[in-house]
Amino acid sequence: MFRYQILIEYVGTNFRGWQVQKKGKTIQGFIQEKISNLLREKILLLGSGRTDTGVHAFEQSAHFDCKIKIKNFDKFLKSMNYFLNKDGVTILKIKKRNNNFHARFSAKMRIYKYIIINRLGRPVIENNRGWHIMKKLDLTEMKKGAKKLIGTKDFSTFRASSCRAKSPIKSLKLVRIKASRDKIEIEFRSQSFLQQQVRSMVGCLKYLGENKWSLKKFESVMKSKKRTLCAPPAPPEGLFLFKIIY
Secondary structure: OEEEEEEEEEOOOOOOOOOOOOOOOOHHHHHHHHHHHHHOOOOOOEEOOOOOOOOEEEEEEEEEEEOOOOOOHHHHHHHHHHHHHHHOEEEEEEEEEOOOOOOOOOOOEEEEEEEEEEOOOOOOOOOOOOEEEOOOOOHHHHHHHHHHHOEEEEOHHHOOOOOOOOOOEEEEEEEEEEEEOOEEEEEEEEOOOOOOHHHHHHHHHHHHHOOOOOHHHHHHHHHHOOHHHOOOOOOHHHEEEEEEEO
16 A cells, blocks of 8 residues: 655635535545545545634645555646646645654644734635634734743633543644734644634634733633633634644
């Protein structure tokens, strides 16, 4: 068997997330089907992690095993993208990997970015590519809150009730906020995340930015470990899986 890693860019708007489900179109299922048809064998595609319904990716990573050696990578990419592109999916790169490589378990760092479009006018060019917030956000307060998230902590407050992770303890290596004109970008780096953790943290940072919460309130909610105290999670359209580092 031969193992290959693929890097994938996709718009998640019209998909029910990454992972194959009984009902609805998923990115994993869509790509898996096209590779199986192209290689004429049943393929199982394993991703670096799940992205929820509506979440996008600049560079999702996945791997698959096949009996046939893929000799011409350019031809493979062109053939695959012919079937994928019209649905907002593209394979950026394919690499030969040894059998020790695993898209999920070999990952050392996952980088997510969340985009907020902070202006009165609703975005049309970037529709479904960011969270549109009309009220001017206080970036200074949001940056103070971001610093409180960094480190090894119990993130139960930001964990979805359906999350299957064994432990709520995660280590955030970086939370960085930067703004350019009316666009705010929040970057998160960790080896792994809980389900809805990033969107839940963004929702709480938004409350800080709107001055609905003080920094003291933000900290108390985080330390409470109670999901019920968390702000509503940010919508999926602003979230992007940016890169997986191995």
